[in-house]
Amino acid sequence: MIRTRITELFGIEFPIIQAGMIWVSGWRLAAASAEAGAMGLIGAGSMTPDLLREHLRKMRKACPDKPWGVNLPLFFQYAEEMARILIEEKVRIVFTSGGSPKKFTPRFKDAGMKVVHVTATPELAVKCEEAGVDAVVVEGFEAGGHNGRDELTTMVLVPQAAVAVRIPVIAAGGIYDGRGMAAALALGAEGVQVGTRLAATVESSAHENFKRAMVEASPTGTFLVLKKLVPARVIVNEWTRRVLDAEARGAAEQELLELIGEKRTKLGMFDGDLSEGELQIGQAVGAVREILPAGDVIRWIARGCEETLARLSTLT
Ligand SMILES: Cc1cc2nc3c(=O)[nH]c(=O)nc-3n(C[C@H](O)[C@H](O)[C@H](O)COP(=O)(O)O)c2cc1C
Structure with missing residues (x-):
């Protein structure tokens, strides 16, 4: 049993955040993760406010007893409205990302919520602590999705963040099994x-085509694109190659914005267009070989972590 300040803070069995x-x-992945003993998180960043309410309702029904x-990504057009919804609907835990932790933390804390902010440098982790969050996620360059510009890897970022702040640090980026989890704990993370x-x-509500692309992806098949705008790690495909060409030519912001266009992430991840869609995923995708139930993955990571820690203790 691995106990840390993160298991205590949230009342979860394993210090693993989905x-x-x-x-x-959506609610299906969050409920399966929470039921398995991890922290399940609904990703609000691709929802409308009404859809978020629907997911909250379904989540409560599917998972009445677990935290x-x-x-909530803060650069999102509905961030303000969604922040109000989360307070109104009495959501107990929020992970904010992609903006200043000062923006909503006081309001969420006043409402009695637990707040965690996601960041990508030790300096910004300190700012999160100053803003009053309960814990901080530090996300390395390996991670899927939007990412920091500074390219700090998880290995370098986690130990520096862990000494820079007193609040618990959650490591993100490249962790896909129990060995990675044990390594993150060794670096000073508590989740x-x-x-x-x-x-x-x-x-996962990723399109079946996208899931198949994950299983088939090679460890070198992702790239951090759009560093001038909003950096994102994605699977390299036809659309990404056009973006990379434009970036190599030093294209202006406007041209890049036009290349992104509307609904690029939905096209790839939800509608399954593998050539023209944006397919956000991390470097760890190279290790993914099958689509499994989320609960099995979570228990496998937790068990693997305990086995790794036991194995390491025999080395001294
Ligand atoms: C498909 C995908 C979508 C993501 N969307 C979000 C998001 O909406 N908000 C956010 O804070 N992070 C987002 N991320 C980043 C994750 O929350 C997480 O920090 C990251 O995936 C951890 O690294 P890993 O992919 O190597 O496990 C996303 C990542 C992926 C793979």
């Missing part, structure tokens, strides 16, 4: 946030 992921982590929360491995599960 990452909030646009188009991927769970919502991931892990897992995205890519849990995107490739039965309950």
